[in-house]
Amino acid sequence: MSVSDGRDAAGREGLNRPHDTAPLVVAEAVEMSFAPRGILARGRPVRAVAGVDASVARGEALGVVGESGSGKSTLGRLMLGLLAATGGTVRFDGTPLPRPGSAAWRGLRARMGIVFQDPFGSLDARRSVGAQVEDGLAIHTTLSAAERRARLEAMFLRVGLDPERLGAYPHEFSGGQRQRLGIARALATNPDFLVADEPVSALDVSIQAQVVRLLADLRRDLGLAMLFISHDLPVVRHLCDRVIVMYLGRVMEEGPVADVFARPSHPYTRALLSATPMLDPARRLTREILPGEPPSPTAPPSGCVFRTRCRHAQPACAEEVPPLREFGGVAHRVACLRADEIN
Amino acid sequence: MRKLWLPGAAVALIVLVAVLAPVLPLMDPIRQDVANRLAAYVPGSPMGRDEFGRDVMSRLIWGARSSLAVAFASAAIAATLGTALGLLGGWFRGVAEFLAIRGADVVLCFPPVLLALLVVTLLGPGTGTLILVLSVLYLPGFIRVSFAEVLSARGQDYVEAVRALGARTPRILLRTVLPNIAGPVLVQVSLAVASAVVLESGLSFLGLGVVPPTPSWGLMIRGARATMEQAPMLLVWPCVALTITILAMNLLCDAVRDLADKRGGGGAPKLRLVDRLLPGLFPAPEGPRPLLDVQGLTVEIAVPGGIIRPVEDLGFRLDPGRTLAIVGESGSGKSMAATAIMGLLPPAARVAAGVARFEGEDLLRMPEPARRRLRGGAMAMVFQDPMSSLNPVHRIGDQVAEAIRAHRDVPAAKASAEAVALLRRVGIADPERRARAYPHELSGGMRQRVMIAMAIANKPRLLIADEPTTALDVTVQAAILELLAELRREEGMGVVLITHSLGVVAEVAEDVVVMYAAQVVERGPVERVFARPLHPYTRALLAAVPDGDVEPEGIPGVVPRPDSWPPGCRFAPRCAFATAACATPPALEELQDQAVRCVRWRELSA
Known part of the structure; x- marks a missing residue:
């Protein structure tokens, strides 16, 4: 949700969320361009995120959905401060994020955590899992080894792992257990903000549900602000309060999950939902196959970035970038010029 | 150590x-003693x-x-x-x-x-x-x-x-x-x-x-x-x-x-054992001849601790123009079953028992040259990762043409023209230009389309697709599944679809085989199995899908490893309905058009 308009945002939040606190992390018009690097590099920079507003409050889960190349992972790293935005600002707890690598930035790491997608690549195969989960404590606290050990054991129990296995190595754990280890590592320093970047995409469906449940419990019990990045819409629907739908670095639609899933109003959101396989034939939407391929992020289409694949596109769509505007519900916003006509 | x-x-x-x-x-190494110069042996x-x-x-x-x-x-x-x-x-x-x-x-x-x-x-x-x-x-x-x-x-x-x-x-x-x-x-x-x-x-x-x-x-x-x-x-x-x-x-x-290196592993020894198949154990089915008829398929791998069976007594039949899905968690043996049928098992694994009749002929006992003629011809396979299956140094048009010429004696020019037509058939825009592209120049969805073009190049009657859309975005997945459905309708091709996505099964398959720990636990028509699952595992799997309004429910624990399967019902340790009766291994019970491997299914579905 955008807070570019403070008055507006305050009004919406009161209605929209039970946890009525000021946003903890706020991104305002953030942009991220990756310039080609090296002396001989040529070509245009890739604009992975092009002016996105987003905010997450304590105890709130914001879902970010989109396909490969939509910029959702980059947005997550911008809000964590792992990448320095090339435009716009990200504020954490009221202050702009410091430059990556600075002392202030390092100190802030204790208050933010990240969980990765790949349960294999995200753990160091050559160090014991206990040592890896302990890293954050060793870096940010002055706890004694015994105190750290006690915290570690408590953390293992909290994420449903046996503390006896602190000394084991990653290959001795299953995919679901490794994801629990990743969560334990991210939460060891008791952070306020957690970014989960496709944390269940690599897991079997039976294991997915366990990990999603764990994340939901942790968010509730610890009052975490959570950014949940996923391409799996049904999972977002169950875990998140609000959702942002991204395409080619821009927000297409955003709003409370129930609203967006019940009344998808952007043609892209509809295509995405209709493409999601559903168990129950009654729930299936008429499938809309998107024609063509996603355009290159180095040369995005003018105006609406989705227009090249949109069956409702008109010449006007190439003229201006459609602004996000309220449509069909409180805090439900859509970036489509023709939203009124096609819905 | x-x-x-x-x-x-x-x-x-x-x-x-x-x-x-x-x-x-020792003696002083620099003290000279010219008298004993070059002596072969001197005391000391x-x-x-x-x-x-x-x-x-x-x-x-x-x-x-x-x-x-x-x-x-x-x-x-x-x-x-x-x-x-x-x-x-x-x-x-x-x-x-x-x-x-x-x-x-x-x-x-x-x-x-x-x-x-x-x-x-x-x-x-x-x-x-x-x-x-x-x-x-x-x-x-x-x-x-x-x-x-x-x-x-x-x-x-x-x-x-x-x-x-x-x-x-x-x-x-x-x-x-x-x-x-x-x-x-x-x-x-x-x-x-x-x-x-x-x-x-x-x-x-x-x-x-x-x-x-x-x-x-x-x-x-x-x-x-x-x-x-x-x-x-x-x-x-x-x-x-x-x-x-x-x-x-x-x-x-x-x-x-x-x-x-703490990564463990070590790998199984690479052994290729003599195939000791016992022919004639499995009767040919009656009635109209199915496209693919698999019975009692068992795959064994020799590991240091003994022999493991990643696929055990697998059976199903597929008629032309239909899609059968094999579902299960990782480690259930579904991919191993597909590679066994195609004759592409890794060297350490071997078929220990069973038959897989393709149009009446047993693929498992067929000599390798005959099987090779079928592969890529009358039957084809599509894999999960198109990048590793395409050759990065050849143009995709040439690779498709090569697939044609491997099975049919056509001139190069004609094969190239056919390749372009195939690329158009699988929905690649501007196929003449794309045929000259290299695999890295295409998106994941396009590469998977090229793989499918190669697979259908010789009009196969059977297509085995192993997680063909798992690595793709949902909108691309939808397009690929649509393409497979179209090919099946128009060419009468039979499809074995291996997937872990129950949503995909519900949308494209007519029949489903649910595997758990190498065994079939349930089998039947998709509508029936998904609407009224008989096996607790099928039920639990369906309940884990985050689709619908009910909170998804995970299955506790993980699939046991092939070297430590529980003695009785293999799902019992994770099953909410397990009782003492589950300590004995249940048999696969054949019903009218469904099959289930659970001793309690009758009371549970009552």
């Missing part, structure tokens, strides 16, 4: 003997005397001191400095990279002997000079190896994770990056030590290294050469010492590297 013991002891012994040379009861000198009558054994041991000191010292200096430079260059890039890499290149430009000559001329010969020369010579190797390893390690999620925790750069480099690049660096150390011993000998031999009369192996070889014909053994002793030392060093470094 056991692997470390032997080479460790050997190296320790060599080093110990060299270190203890002054206190060992078991290896004889050299050309000046000096004791060979004593010189060998004292020589080890200088040879090994030079080798270890130069390897250690080069390893420390080179790894540090490589680490910094790979991590910080920019100026650090330029200095480290270009510096290494400059050193590499000098021929080693020339470099040695230059340094010796400047500093004069001696052990110190030799160490300096060798360190400089080995430096580029360490820089290059560690630089390359750091580059690949720094992009890993686990490095990003430590960075996200706020670790300082030295901590990241020492605790996370260094252990992960240690393997190749250790190998490089063993190579450097071994080659330093050799180079020391060579340079000393040329008079550029250790200065006589100090003994070294190189000098001993140099001295022995002049008297090779009178006393050949003089040449043998230092060479044997060299060989043993180098071998022991190499073994030690390999063992240390394996020990430092």
Whole structure:
């Protein structure tokens, strides 16, 4: 949700969320361009995120959905401060994020955590899992080894792992257990903000549900602000309060999950939902196959970035970038010029 | 640990003997005794005397001191400095990279002997000079190896994770990056030590290294050469010492590297056992002939602990124009079953029992050449990862044309035209231009379309698709599934779809086989099985799908490993309905058009 308009945002939040606190992390018009690097590099920079507003409050889960190349992972790293935005600002707890690598930035790491997608690549195969989960404590606290050990054991129990296995190595754990280890590592320093970047995409469906449940419990019990990045819409629907739908670095639609899933109003959101396989034939939407391929992020289409694949596109769509505007519900916003006509 | 013991002891012994040379009861290595010149044996000198009558054994041991000191010292200096430079260059890039890499290149430009000559001329010969020369010579190797390893390690999620925790750069480099690049660096150390011993000998031999009369192996070889014909053994002793030392060093470094690698694994032994199939056990089915009829398919793999069965007694039948889905969690054996049917099992695995009749002919007992004619012809397979299945150095049009020409005798021009038509058929826009593209120039969805074009190139009657859309975005997945459905409708192709996505099964398949721990636990028409699952596992799997309004429910635990299957029902340890009756293995019970493997299914579905 955008807070570019403070008055507006305050009004919406009161209605929209039970946890009525000021946003903890706020991104305002953030942009991220990756310039080609090296002396001989040529070509245009890739604009992975092009002016996105987003905010997450304590105890709130914001879902970010989109396909490969939509910029959702980059947005997550911008809000964590792992990448320095090339435009716009990200504020954490009221202050702009410091430059990556600075002392202030390092100190802030204790208050933010990240969980990765790949349960294999995200753990160091050559160090014991206990040592890896302990890293954050060793870096940010002055706890004694015994105190750290006690915290570690408590953390293992909290994420449903046996503390006896602190000394084991990653290959001795299953995919679901490794994801629990990743969560334990991210939460060891008791952070306020957690970014989960496709944390269940690599897991079997039976294991997915366990990990999603764990994340939901942790968010509730610890009052975490959570950014949940996923391409799996049904999972977002169950875990998140609000959702942002991204395409080619821009927000297409955003709003409370129930609203967006019940009344998808952007043609892209509809295509995405209709493409999601559903168990129950009654729930299936008429499938809309998107024609063509996603355009290159180095040369995005003018105006609406989705227009090249949109069956409702008109010449006007190439003229201006459609602004996000309220449509069909409180805090439900859509970036489509023709939203009124096609819905 | 056991692997470390032997080479460790050997190296320790060599080093110990060299270190203890002054206190060992040896003769003076430089005392000459011209009377016993070149004597093969003198009391007190078991290896004889050299050309000046000096004791060979004593010189060998004292020589080890200088040879090994030079080798270890130069390897250690080069390893420390080179790894540090490589680490910094790979991590910080920019100026650090330029200095480290270009510096290494400059050193590499000098021929080693020339470099040695230059340094010796400047500093004069001696052990110190030799160490300096060798360190400089080995430096580029360490820089290059560690630089390359750091580059690949720094992009890993686990490095990003430590960075996200706020670790300082030295901590990241020492605790996370260094252990992960240690393997190749250790190998490089063993190579450097071994080659330093050799180079020391060579340079000393040329008079550029250790200065006589100090003994070294190189000098001993140099001295022995002049008297090779009178006393050949003089040449043998230092060479044997060299060989043993180098071998022991190499073994030690390999063992240390394996020990430092905590990733486990080890891998199953690659065994290809004689196929001992028992024909005639399975009757041919009655009624209209199915396209594919699999019965009792069992796959075995010999592992150190015995034999495991990743697929056990699998059975199903597929009629033309229909889609059968095989679903299950990772480790359920579904992909192994598909590769067994296609005859593409990995070398360690073999079909132990069963039949798989394709249009009446048993694929499992067919000789490989006949099976090869079918593969890519009448039956085809599509894999999950299109990038690894396409050849990166050939244009995609040529690859599709190649698939055509592998099975049909058509001229190249006609095959190319057909390839373009196929690319159009699978929905690739502008196929004439795309046919000239290389795989890396296409998106994942396009590559999967190319794979499908190759698979359908010869109008297969059976298509086995192993997770064909798992790596793709949902909108692309929808397009690919639509394409498969269309091909099936229009060409009457039968499809075996292996997937873990129940949503995909619900949308495209008519029949479903649910596998758990190598066994079929339930089988039947999709609508029936999904609407009224009989097996608790099918139920639990459906309940885990986050689709609908009910909160998804996970299944506790994980699929057991093939070497530790529960004795009774394999799902019992994770099953909410398990009772004492589940301790005996349940049989697959065939109902009218459904099958279920559960002793309690009747009471549970009542």
